[in-house]
Amino acid sequence: MHCSHCGLCCIKTEMLLSETDIEKLEKTGNRSKHFMRLDGQGYVKLRNRLGHCVFYDLKLKRCRVYSFRPLGCQVYPVIYSVEDGVIIDGLCPMSNSVSGKEFQRKGKTVVKLLETIDGEAAKRRQAAKRSAFVLHEDCNHS
Numbered sequence: 001m002h003c004s005h006c007g008l009c010c011i012k013t014e015m016l017l018s019e020t021d022i023e024k025l026e027k028t029g030n031r032s033k034h035f036m037r038l039d040g041q042g043y044v045k046l047r048n049r050l051g052h053c054v055f056y057d058l059k060l061k062r063c064r065v066y067s068f069r070p071l072g073c074q075v076y077p078v079i080y081s082v083e084d085g086v087i088i089d090g091l092c093p094m095s096n097s098v099s100g101k102e103f104q105r106k107g108k109t110v111v112k113l114l115e116t117i118d119g120e121a122a123k124r125r126q127a128a129k130r131s132a133f134v135l136h137e138d139c140n141h142s
């Protein structure tokens with residue numbers, strides 16, 4: 001498919017980030033606290049500013065980190081829906097240009113990426129539980 005750079009997928013983004021995405025974005029000189037937010041379940045998402053992803057340039061209507069954008073942005077409009085599994089997001093005006101082969105390839109990437117992200121979120125939850133336990137222990141002994 002050919003991205004028209006309409007920016008629709010960059011409005012109020014909920015894009016999940018893997019550790020690899022975060023490292024790659026940090027290499028562009030951006031600090032993680034500038035572009036990531038952590039939800040209560042240990043998942044890391046792109047941060048929004050003025051209703052768009054922090055990396056979306058409103059004037060130029062372009063992603064400022066296009067070559068380094070997260071894997072989830074690269075495979076878009078192929079996404080994972082909890083109800084329907086791997087689908088093509090109809091919000092994308094170019095969604096009709098995704099070939100069957102591309103859908104298969106990107107679909108596999110989406111599933112693998114989500115497994116990685118789920119694993120990383122589980123580790124963060126465990127780490128948070130451990131530090132809460134240590135804090136609790138410290139309080140009990142003071």
Ligand code: SF4
Pocket residue numbers: 009010013015046053054055056057062063064065066069070073
């Ligand atoms: S990283 Fe780029 S492509 Fe991905 S949501 Fe942000 S502005 Fe859009």
